[in-house]
Amino acid sequence: MEVPPGSIHGIAGASGIGKSTLLRMIGGLERPSAGSIRVFEHDVTTFGRAALRRYLRHDVGFVFQDAGLVEAWTVRRNLAAAASAGPRTPTSVPLSVEGAADRLGLPRVLLDRGVMELSGGERQRVAIACVLVRMPRLVLLDEPTAALDAQRTGLVAQLARELADDGATVILATHDLELLDRADSQTLLTEPSTFHVI
Template sequence: MSGASVSSNGLTMTVTPRKDDSITILDHVDFHAEPGRITGIVGPSGSGKSTLLYCLSGLERATSGSISLLGHDITHMRASALTRFRRRHLGFVFQSYNLITSMTVEENLALPFTLRGRRLPKQKADEMLRYFGLANEKKRSVTMLSGGEQQRVALARVLLSDADIIFADEPTGALDQESGAKVMQVFKSLAMDAGRTVVIVTHSGEVAGQCDQIVEVRDGHVLNADTESGARI
């Protein structure tokens, strides 16, 4: 599919927990996500949704198949080169937040910029913290925050970046309805106004309903890739 900034062909992930006992988590998956759109990955627990997200983003190595990000084949890219590529082009939102507990909120926001040899845009960061109701928390250690507040910090961090592609695993799972709505509004702005590619794994029918495209995964297979949301969750 022309124009796809995230794509895979024949993507397969097999694990062998015991000798002569292999399990196929992803089975020859073809996937495409285009810039300027939010693509939602849905399906029941254990279907392979998160594994697909991690393989597409290069955080896990697939057993076979190919993956292209922004026209770059990352399938056999060296680990060091892949790390540099992720830092420059990709943003991540994890269920586990992945915040540095020894740092303050502001220091966590600055970390991706520091890794790139850049400075945190403080005005933009302050605006993002106000948007998420965290304006008074930026000097506090993230360990002093609630789970929902930590998730908002993690979201603010990735949304502040100039990542071309954002991968998000259940980004609204720990948030109240109002905060979740704000997150989706920012994602829409990044996709529609800034032309970014957003790929979201979700169990939420409300989140899926706001995606431009739905990819349904069942038992490691992609069942459909609809241009209209509403696939079964």
């Protein structure tokens, strides 16, 4: 499977089939037991620690299912930390902390609250805002709308399209039919495969 830049690829499949694991392998956080994963002409499975750190810092934006935020920090500090790890060549102009919050409908008063004070849906939106302050070339979204209502789901789908239109490669794992319908291509994950992200 090849996913070209400027497109959205949706990954679907039964719970426990490995959608999240696949995203983590593409992101370099886990290694496959066999096969290869090529991203931007490099085999991610061969990266040493230094190369993996550069890849994660400069190329990848990951929205984890559990948001992946630093619980002890404020929303602003999480976003500022994400912004400071911006890619060398963003796909478009990264948003400011305030701009990303506004884009996702997060009241600015939340910026100075601790992550532990947020609802599940607010955490998910902050995690997506971490991508908007960086604008990386590869965006991995793991069930990004699981805790969101229909209106917010539509916003996330629109943002994914905007990121792709700006040149990012967007890969999302989801059970959400609206997100899958808006993807340019889809994979039903039923067994281990070789994935090639270009």
